[in-house]
Amino acid sequence: MSDPVPMTRESFNRLKAEVERLQNEEMPKIAEKIAEARAEGDLKENAEYHAQREAQGMLQAKINEIKSRLGRATIIDSNSVPRDQVAFGAMVTVRDLADDMEEELQFVGSGDEDYLNGKYLITSPVGQGLLGKKVGEIAEIEVPKGKLRYEVLKIEYPELDG
Numbered sequence: 498m499s500d501p502v503p504m505t506r507e508s509f510n511r512l513k514a515e516v517e518r519l520q521n522e523e524m525p526k527i528a529e530k531i532a533e534a535r536a537e538g539d540l541k542e543n544a545e546y547h548a549q550r551e552a553q554g555m556l557q558a559k560i561n562e563i564k565s566r567l568g569r570a571t572i573i574d575s576n577s578v579p580r581d582q583v584a585f586g587a588m589v590t591v592r593d594l595a596d597d598m599e600e601e602l603q604f605v606g607s608g609d610e611d612y613l614n615g616k617y618l619i620t621s622p623v624g625q626g627l628l629g630k631k632v633g634e635i636a637e638i639e640v641p642k643g644k645l646r647y648e649v650l651k652i653e654y655p656e657l658d659g
Contacts, residue, residue, distance in 0.1 A: 504606030591647040
């Protein structure tokens with residue numbers, strides 16, 4: 498069985514709405530274009546028909562991928578998260594012990610990650626390495642580039658502090 502996908506109720510609802518939009522709006526548009534292209538005659542040399550069939554397949558793959566994530570979703574209740582340690586939803590300030598630089602990382606669920614803006618999957622190596630750590634603790638995390646060493650400086654939960 499595949500791994501569970503942690504996410505907030507809001508993320509779950511957003512993905513569910515996206516699947517409905519793709520199935521009920523985008524897929525019928527493509528089906529209509531396929532019907533129009535089919536009406537033009539010889540399908541062997543009909544580039545528009547083949548392009549729309551490919552678009553239909555890609556859209557169906559996207560729908561299937563989102564449905565798979567929804568099927569494996571584990572809804573995290575932010576009120577049940579221990580506030581004194583790193584967990585799902587935490588905004589964590591860490592010091593990289595290699596260069597003494599501070600960095601803010603927020604741990605999110607699938608679909609909300611944005612590594613350039615410090616939003617890491619809780620299931621990522623960095624997320625798993627910091628999971629459960631408290632202020633003052635050191636995390637040693639194996640990543641493809643080597644080993645990261647972070648000291649946890651601060652833990653906040655923006656959704657709870659709202």
